[in-house]
Amino acid sequence: MSLNLDYTTISVQARLLAEGEVTPTELIEHMLGRIELYDPRLRSHITVLADRARAAAELATKRLRAGLRVGPLHGIPFGVKDQLLTEGILTTLGSKVMADFVPIETATVITRLEAAGAILIGKHNLHELGKGGTVRFPYGYPRNPWNLHHSSSSSSNGSGVAVAAGLNTFAIGEDTGGSIRGPAAAMNLVGLRPTYGRVSRHGGVMFGWMADTLGPMTLSVEDAALVLQVIAGHDPKDALSSKRPVPDYAAALTGDLRGVRVGLVTELTWVEGIHPAVAEAMRDSVEVFRELGAVVEEVSLPATRSTGPLTSATTDVDVSSVAVRRWLKDRWYDLDIATRTRLAAAAIVPGSIRTRAMRLRSIVRQQVLRVLERYDVLLSPGNLEPPTRLSSGDADPSAEVKSAVPSRHTARPFAIANTPTIVVPAGFSDNGLPVSLQLAGRLFDEPTVLRVAHAYEQATTWHRRHPDLGANIAAFTMSEGGDKE
């Protein structure tokens, strides 16, 4: 095999596999080789399933030789945030409190992906319990491959690192308030938060029950469509999954945006603190959308300015309702200081305040959905700034707790509205760090969100850039910067 498989997408790998240019075994060995070479520094995986993946790849190779392709993802390597249950395989939630937990069942999304031929290669590092803000990572800090001194963002960060570094072809992340989209934005990936109910939550550890959503993290919009096609649809094991038919997502990627109405959200874009590179990317994106035939207008969503405390006062309270009994009472010091103090505070939020916060969530949702009656998608930055530089590992943990709560100004409103929302690469800062844009659509209208994102992606080249891992790791190793491990 002399092909360069680095950073190849699902669609490219599927073609190479179908044409016999590469075998599933060669593809898995390629990924395992990269994991072995780079992951000791990047720390994207908690568990690497080398033997299991090799066995699956061997079977997939035999089947292909016999002319059998079991599904659209036959032979494609993927990983999952270690928040998803895997029968007989360690599932840690990135926490010492789950360090020995081996489930007896497997998450539905994994079952569906494997039935479509994909090969699970590993389970990814994450913010503790999948809820963000972790200061001390029990399995090491997942390093942003674009610059290892900079943040890899919120809780699905290990999954983002694995894909951005070309260690997995795609990943499944989980988004409560922005945790798929944050890492995607920080590492030049596509990250899709589907409509709540579109993808089964069964077998995910989803204590933030009313917002936790599973979705793909990929190198292209087409790949996100391919993965969503496999994982979407009703699951009898998840009573809150929708019975709506699953449309053909790839068929929506027409490239045609004529007549599409794009609303640029003022309160999420032209705000104090927006980085010049992000502002430039947003201005440029408006031009791109207009050149593609879309109508772009600015729209106002005033309630989106007020979403800051809503996660703490609602979904964190839901998580704490489990955490108090299981861990906070007896295993306080086994949790990270940020996790334990955050959940302790959430556990004693007065009920009346929680209900007021729930009422505001309704107002935010109503505003978003009302505006979406006039616009096909809403446009905003994926994040207001490129990934920030990490503080030194010697810093006072209390001070770090205060600074570690990720800014989710642009992500949170659409998690609250539970709209399908995607992040797409949109440029780079002067120092080579990714910036992105975000598109949100009507409930269950993933086809339009994917269509608009795909057209933008194909009209630009940002998604084709990938980090120089060797150089970036060498620079990090030679420096004396703080190591957050």
Added chain:
Amino acid sequence: MKLGVEQVRAMAAAIGLQVPADELPLVAERLNGIIAGIEAIEQDYGPELDYVDPVPSVVVDEEALR
């Protein structure tokens, strides 16, 4: 309104949670941050909040819940 450390200790004790003394200030700071955030929202949306239902934005399949 800002809650003090002793008040936060008592609130935690009400649910059987003993927060170590050296971390009570951090828990108090976080809780006060949440309360202050909601108070700020009340300034803008207080009356409106009284007239909207606090419904989670989930898709419920009622048959499946039976």
